[in-house]
Amino acid sequence: MPVRRKHTKPFKACTKCKYLVPHDVERCPVCGSESFTENWSGMIVVVDVENSEVAKILGIKHPGRYAIKIGI
Numbered sequence: 001m002p003v004r005r006k007h008t009k010p011f012k013a014c015t016k017c018k019y020l021v022p023h024d025v026e027r028c029p030v031c032g033s034e035s036f037t038e039n040w041s042g043m044i045v046v047v048d049v050e051n052s053e054v055a056k057i058l059g060i061k062h063p064g065r066y067a068i069k070i071g072i
């Protein structure tokens with residue numbers, strides 16, 4: 001498969017829940033969305049959802065990497 005453009009980031013972000021996945025993932029494991037964007041900035045890693053204030057503020061219920069901001 002030809003590569004049309006170089007990936008500048010190691011991950012793409014789910015446009016629904018901001019979960020970050022590698023480029024070869026086609027479906028978000030958290031919300032099931034197939035819509036992703038590379039236009040994201042900032043990354044947080046949530047390990048312990050139960051005890052994370054950031055997770056509570058952002059409404060994160062699944063451990064993993066998340067983009068802080070998504071937008072074009």
Ligand SMILES: [Zn+2]
Pocket residue numbers: 014015016017018019028029030031032033
């Ligand atoms: Zn998602």
